[in-house]
């Protein structure tokens with residue numbers, strides 16, 4: 216089991232949606248026990264939970280929705296809640312996309328740590344992997360194995376001089392998430408941008424909110440980590456895996472993954488049933504504020 220948590224006070228952000236190009240106002244509101252992570256489209260008067268059945272699209276970003284109302288690019292905000300152990304919160308917004316901020320989860324995490332996280336005196340079960348499970352599609356493979364904590368190993372390969380093969384394996388807790396994963400920005404290739412724009416994506420993308428690569432190297436910016444690319448993939452996975460709705464215990468190994476593979480893996484994992492919901496004490500998500 217893990218303790219249910221929320222934020223200590225409200226937080227507001229304004230920013231551009233990387234795919235819609237629209238300016239969106241968002242408010243994070245503390246929520247009662249057992250609320251879960253709830254999105255509320257204020258402009259439409261519709262709310263729904265950040266859970267797997269509400270995923271309606273996974274091309275380039277994870278989109279959740281209900282009854283024709285959608286919210287794009289939820290993954291970086293959800294990753295922040297997941298890694299900081301926030302289980303009850305209302306995300307109110309006046310448009311169809313979570314602002315991309317600087318392309319990472321850093322702004323969300325900094326603001327949450329500034330207001331603080333409150334334990335709510337009630338526990339929830341954790342989802343513990345009990346047997347290995349492997350899911351494969353096209354070039355991607357996502358596997359999971361029993362493990363005492365919550366670990367992610369991510370492997371990517373891009374034929375590009377700055378990326379190539381990158382592998383990173385780490386036990387996830389609040390402290391190392393804040394330092395090692397939250398600052399890693401999303402990335403894209405200049406050669407794809409024309410195609411993305413034509414298909415209604417990346418309208419709000421810029422050098423201020425993404426790492427952009429041409430054939431030889433970086434366009435404009437510098438990297439925050441040499442392996443920022445694989446770190447960002449871990450960020451995306453944390454956001455997508457939060458859609459199971461429980462703290463996780465297991466070792467997740469993802470090879471050449473993306474949002475589609477992450478979400479399809481989760482659906483298949485639920486069907487395969489190689490897990491149990493347990494009240495055992497939870498190891499991860501301990502965040503010591505003085506180390507941040």
Ligand SMILES: [Zn+2]
Nearest residue numbers: 290401447451
């Ligand atoms: Zn991302």
